[in-house]
Amino acid sequence: MSDGLKFISQAGFVHVEIPHGLDVSAMTIENLEDAYRKSELSKAKVVDNGFQNAVTEARKYRTENPGTKQNLRFKIAEIRDAELTIEISEDAMEAEAYVTAPYGGTTLSRGHILSCLREQEITAGIRREAIEQLIEHCNTALPGLPLEVTIARGRKPVNGLDARFKPLVPDARKRILRPQDRGDGSVDMRDLGKLFSVKEGEAVLRRIPATKGRPGFTIKGEPLPATDGTDRDIKAGKGTLLNPDNSDELIAEKQGMPTFIDNSAEVDEVLTMKDVDVGTGHVDYEGSVIITGSVGEGMRVKATGDITIAGYVDSAELNAGGNITVAKGVIGHQLAHDDEDDDDNFAPLSTRLIASGSVWVSYAQYAMLIGKHGVIVDKQLTHCHVITQGALCVGGEGKNALGKLIGGVVETTSDVSAGQVGAPAGTKTRIYFQQPLDASEADVEVNSLRNHLQIALRTIKKLLAAQQQLAKIPKLNERQQLMRSKITDELAHQQNTIATLRGRLSLVMDTPAPDLQLQVIAGRQLYPGAIVRFEDKFLRVKEHRGGTVIALRQHELIMDVLR
Template sequence: MLRPELIEFSLDNQKAELKIVPNLHGPITEDDLLQLLALPDFSYLCPLHAVITQAVIQVNQLHPQDEGNIELFFEIAERRDAEISFEIASDKMQASMALTAAYGGKSLGLRDVLQNLKLQRISMGLSKAKIEALLVEFATLSPGEKCHSVIANGRAAVNGSPAKLERKVSLARERLLQPQHNSDGTVDMRNLGAIIMVKPGNLLIEKHPATQGVNGYNVYGETLIAKPGKDLKFTAGNGTEFAANNPNQLIATVAGQPVETPSGMQVDDVLQIKNVDVGYGHVDFKGSVLITGDVGEGMVVKSHGDITVMGFVDSATLEAKGDITVSKGVIGRQLKDLSLSTKLIAQGQISAQFVQYSQLKAKGNILVTKQLLHSHTQTQQQLIVSDASARRGDLVGGKAEANKGIKAVAIGATADTKTELFCAMELTELKQQLKQLDQSIKSMVVAGLNIEAQLRKLPPKEQWQADAMMVEQVKVMLEEKRRTVVFRTQEELEFEALKLEIEGYYKHYRIDALKHVFSNVELHVGTAFQRTQREHGPCQISNKNQEIRFDYSH
């Protein structure tokens, strides 16, 4: 080991100096020098390894030479103050702090941490407990050791929830899923209970307003603006009014049948008929129509509200701006031109227990509780062929098209009846809508920037506030700016909702078979197609990478 006298502090007491004569003390190794630095007086200094390596090389090179009699001088260690550093996440939502213990230099305390946080502009989401815990750990470190921890977290903005309309009364279509219980506890599937009627003053529907959301912040204290929830149009239809003490409640003003509308409800006058046949004639009524019996062959029933048929519809045409509900069966036949003799067309939903050889077209859901046979159904929403217990519901033959999925207990038949199913066919159109919304939002951003630029170019207010024409122009610009912001916010909410729908399109819009899918069923989910060659058990059928996928795990 080298003699301790070879190392001493510099005049400013900041560095360890090595004074060595190669011929006298060499050859040496790096370990020799590190042993000198391990002496009690120098053990807390930071070794300068590059200098140590260079010292060993020079000393050993000069050791056997005449020049080796000259004393060499090297600064092989130094004091270093404790260090503090920060790492900020790319989204500015998290800050970590690292503390490095001093090599004989100045240490760090809470005041130093606070000063450095101020210099780094880290001001929000700080955890005093985590900072103090890190300082406690820091105090136990050996020279040069490091400790680190997350000491600040931002708070993400919480977007507002969308407005919701909560209906407080039942509708005629819901009676199909609510058969009456007998006194002995059994269920009478033929008794669907009383017709749904309301009286003046009954609460029909309540709006839960959209919320504004809660703004967030990042660790720099910058505000993250929350997006408000999307509002819903809420209007009073015929026979209704808003409650005097609550504008979010809609009540009935007349007695009649409640009918759901896209933005609220209305109460219709009800035309009650026993049977619609040749003896009664066609029906075209501005309210809702209740037929306690049947609709006969060749008859046409049109309604501006709902159509409810307690009996059968046989080879007839029903058109409603509301829902169509048939308590028993919808029966038709195939004509010579291959068209179907019964047609049901609704702006709302279509519900029935049994349907055969009929054409059904609805903007809302189509619900068949027992059997849908050899028919052509089209809905912009979902086709459901199932009773309330999901034990019965056969979809056999014909063609079924449902934009937002098909659910049935059994699809096809053991006799290999050809059955065609189409769902989730609108992805291309939705993507086009998203693109158009994106372009519209960008154009409104540009329009808003142009208005702001015009406002910035205005002279000081005191120069024009007495000019009525100028004041009016400024008001117009400010109102246009406000309208642009409102429209842009609405379209941004629509954009986000549509984007989420597209991202989960094939996950949500699929075919669900609750018990069976038989052979010879043509499955179309988006662009994916497959004809079943065998029977499948309960499964979810979806589009996976443009191929039909059967998932039996559910």
């Protein structure tokens, strides 16, 4: 029985009013709840035991006060407005809004949400669609249902891109250095691809200008600066020139092999020969040389570009201004010498490969391999002397290397990777880490600061001499007085400049050199007899180990399991 019940909103709560004429003995909890659910205030949150307490208290009052004409009123539900909480991330790049749909109370308005954002100083990156989503949730969701949305999001700064240089044709060096796919998933190490050449006038390199950085901001409107990309000019190299119709392009000046070095390109003429032996004599060529056969004992091949050998090199000397590629083997032997082959003396070898670029060979034994930018060996390196400022990779790179490095000496300023280092017989295999030969950024800055300091000192010397000449004049005219004033001002400026330069020079010279970090990776096996050295530090391997890394860290050599 619920006829006559009234539900009244008062002071944030919903009360049920039971008229004095209603028989409460026949009223049940179910009757009361059903009547409430049908009322306009049914979205309010029912208090704990609200219906039960109302029925119980009403019956009790009527029993204790029979014949009363008083209407009874009991609290059964609480009216709650929509709740909004905003949390800001530590970097002030995002704000999350947490909202709870109202229990019959006031919903959220756009103005209220914006006011809450302003209170937390959120002024930028506000997502209008998120505000609409919050409002719609409060108007349509079940009472008390929560919702989380990102209501504001800052914009991270995007640094501009440096000028880039896009080759428009394949790099002849890289083309040759790439073993060809057999079609069954394997590669043919003897087939290094067709020779690529360009025609006169063909575009070979394009400059893509640097881009501007895009500044960012936090949700509090704080600017986040971005750095513009560094721009550089395109530079014509040997055999190329600027395209007269496009100053951002290089074109070939002649037919030949294209190669790329950073912001420049070169086109080398190509000499192709079958073999180099006593019948052909030595080769000294301005350009690149391709030998489809082999280079015989005692022969010399010199080229300003690349040298590519499809066959073998046997006790010969190759000297290239670019890369050296030997599709098959490099073979030599030790030459007679008086010095003992200890840690500081190395036996001379009959085969020498010297490249200003990289050296790539299938395998080598008793050969000196000097590649400025790296030495790559496909299978095995045995009793060789390697000198490089780049990486030495034997059978792959890093822990994926499968080749063998046995005996010999490696002098490098970079990493060494091989599947096996040393041999079961304890063959002495020496790897010497060295400081990079190229000047560091600090060295470059020191030289620049010293040059500017010398210029400033020379300028002061000239200014003082001019000041002394003016001082000898008894009475200065107007022009001379103006000159004296300018000299005084310029002296003060140069003295400030010198003080600044000396301060910066002292700071740079006192800054410790960066820590050199190099490593030797033996991907599968490391045998006794292997020696790694850096300056006066030695690490000698005394036991057979599995995958191992020997790292140079903070000028110390550390050996650990390869992970």
